[in-house]
Amino acid sequence: MSEVERAGGRGGHPGAMPSTTSTSYAATHSPLLTAFDRFASSVTRWAGTPTAFCAALLVIAAWALTGPLFDFSENWQLVINTGTTIVTFLMVFLIQQSQNKDSVAMHLKLNELLAANRQASNRMIGIEDLDEQDLREVASFYMRLSQRAKETGPLKEAHSIDEEGMPTDAPARERQAA
Numbered sequence: 001m002s003e004v005e006r007a008g009g010r011g012g013h014p015g016a017m018p019s020t021t022s023t024s025y026a027a028t029h030s031p032l033l034t035a036f037d038r039f040a041s042s043v044t045r046w047a048g049t050p051t052a053f054c055a056a057l058l059v060i061a062a063w064a065l066t067g068p069l070f071d072f073s074e075n076w077q078l079v080i081n082t083g084t085t086i087v088t089f090l091m092v093f094l095i096q097q098s099q100n101k102d103s104v105a106m107h108l109k110l111n112e113l114l115a116a117n118r119q120a121s122n123r124m125i126g127i128e129d130l131d132e133q134d135l136r137e138v139a140s141f142y143m144r145l146s147q148r149a150k151e152t153g154p155l156k157e158a159h160s161i162d163e164e165g166m167p168t169d170a171p172a173r174e175r176q177a178a
Contacts, residue, residue, distance in 0.1 A: 040097040047091065059083075121160040 046052055063080050070076035111125045127138065138161065145159050 037097065037101060040094040041101070043091075043094050044098040047095075119158045119160065121162045124161060 067076060107128055114120045114124050115122060127135070130138070141161055141164055
């Protein structure tokens with residue numbers, strides 16, 4: 001069992017988004033994390049509405065209009081600076097939670113499409129866990145495939161990463177060649 005699986009499949013620390021490749025991904029849900037997820041989703045959806053934008057604009061307008069009352073003092077400026085900093089700081093975490101959840105959902109949907117398509121390589125499932133160099137090598141394969149498609153013109157061909165192997169297979173290929 002890997003360290004990630006021992007830590008509940010959550011990247012080794014509580015509250016982290018679980019890896020979709022973890023065997024414990026579908027484990028029990030914490031009521032606290034579920035409540036936070038619902039809260040984060042609601043706030044981020046609301047924050048992207050015209051109503052939220054108008055509310056923020058009204059706050060800024062009210063602050064600007066009170067400038068002459070406070071002689072545009074440093075304390076007057078500090079109020080808006082502190083308020084916007086706090087809101088920004090908290091929103092970063094709420095938005096990140098929603099993006100993490102959306103990312104996991106997108107990976108699961110793509111994994112389902114890969115698993116359901118007979119021509120697609122199932123080895124692409126969970127590819128998001130590869131390191132950056134391995135991902136660059138996979139991208140290189142698709143760049144070569146794109147070039148081949150340009151050269152063949154309108155002829156349609158089905159290709160898969162299985163034709164050249166995954167970059168993570170390199171040590172295994174080297175052992176087989178030896």
